[in-house]
Amino acid sequence: MTQPVLPTTHVAxxxxxxxxxxxxxxxxxxxxxxxxxxxFFLFYVIFPIFQSFQISFYQWDGLGEKTFVGLYNYEELYYDDAFYTSLRNNVIWLVLYMLAIPAGLFIALFLNQTVVGIRLYKSLFFFPFVISQVVVGLVFSWFYDPTFGLLNTILGTFGAGPINVLGDERYVTYGIIAAGLWPQTAYCMILYLTGLNAVDPEQIEAGRLDGAKGARMLWYVVLPQLKPATFIAFVVTIIGALRSFDLISIMTNGGPFGESRVLAFYMFEVALSEYGFRYGYGAAIAVVLFLIMMVYITFFLTKMYRDERGR
Incomplete structure (x- = not known):
């Protein structure tokens, strides 16, 4: 008698x-x-910031022993006329550099249209962004030249006398700022062109149905959607204005009579140039510049955070 076959159970x-x-x-x-x-950010940004704070309390030539002097470097800044000249020029840079933001916005609005030759226009307006600041400085130095520069040639056609923009302490800072606005406007234009590509067409159509046109459409429909681009444009423009160095170095080297200095250039002068390698004093200037920059950036970050929470 055969045994029945029992079903096998699968054991996991x-x-x-x-x-x-x-x-x-x-x-x-x-x-x-x-x-x-x-x-990389920790070692090349955060660590040097704290190191600058530390060095600002010392008298040091970069090679020998450090001598702790406490707040002496900051006290010397308080009585330094060249520091106040540099600080004043930085404020002028900061105020006038903001013109790049609305200029970049309106150029982006124009380039966002469908017109004949728009690719050529985009290339022309994009060109200043891709060239070096050194090239920008040289081009504008030739443009301002009092003997053969295009500026004085144009003024001569209207009977105006030649103006030595880079040699006159009244005009030199404004001339360099004008040179810096050229590529900065192109950068803001690129930011706004990117933002315009993300604008919701349904909101545009709804605005048109509600009768919004021209400036009302821009103010109430388009600009609210460009807040991220505007925030980035403000931050990079503020940083660009406060750390301006290369154009000044190329176009005037701080002259005439030190009237075109800004804090970044003055820091370079006292730390690495003719003033005898005063690293501690240069670090004190760097700390002041960093604190000014942080005040502006913190203000915009706080404002953006509040706007996000208010939605």
Missing amino acids: PPAVARSWWRRNQIRLAPWIFLAPGMI
Whole structure:
């Protein structure tokens, strides 16, 4: 008599414990990709900032022993006329550099239209952004030249006498700022062109149905959607105005009579140039410049955060 065949039951194998990496892979993967950039940012940005604060309390030529002098460098800044000249010029840079933001916006609005030859216009307006600041400085130095410069040639056709823009302490800062506005406007234009590509066409159509046209459409429909681009434009323009150095170095080297200095250039002069390698004093200027920059950036970050929470 044969025995009945009983059905076999499938026994699942024991669960294999997943490794720690498999359990945390999704959570850790972004940090692994961010780690190289964060390490570079830590060592090349954050650490030098704290090092500048530390060096500003010392008298040091960069080679010998440091001598702790406390707040003496900052006290010397208080009585330094060249520091106040540089600070005044930085304020002028900061105010006039803001013209790049509305100029970039209106150029972007024009280039966002469908007109004949728009690619050529875009190339012409984009050109200043891709060329070096050194080239910009040289071009404008030739443009301002009192003997053969195009500016004085144009003024001569109207009977006006030649103006030595870079040699006159009354005009030199404004002449350099005009040179800096050329590429900065192109940069703001690119930011706004990118923002205009993300504008919701349905909101534009709804605005038209409500009768919004021209300036009303721009103010109430388009600009609110360009807030991220505007924020970035403000931040990069403020930073560009406060760290201006290369155009001044190329066009005037701080002259005439030091009237075109800004804080970044004056810091270079006292730390690495004719003033005898005063690293501590240069670091004190760098700290002041950093604090001014942080005040403006913190203001805009706070305002943007409040606007986001208010939505």
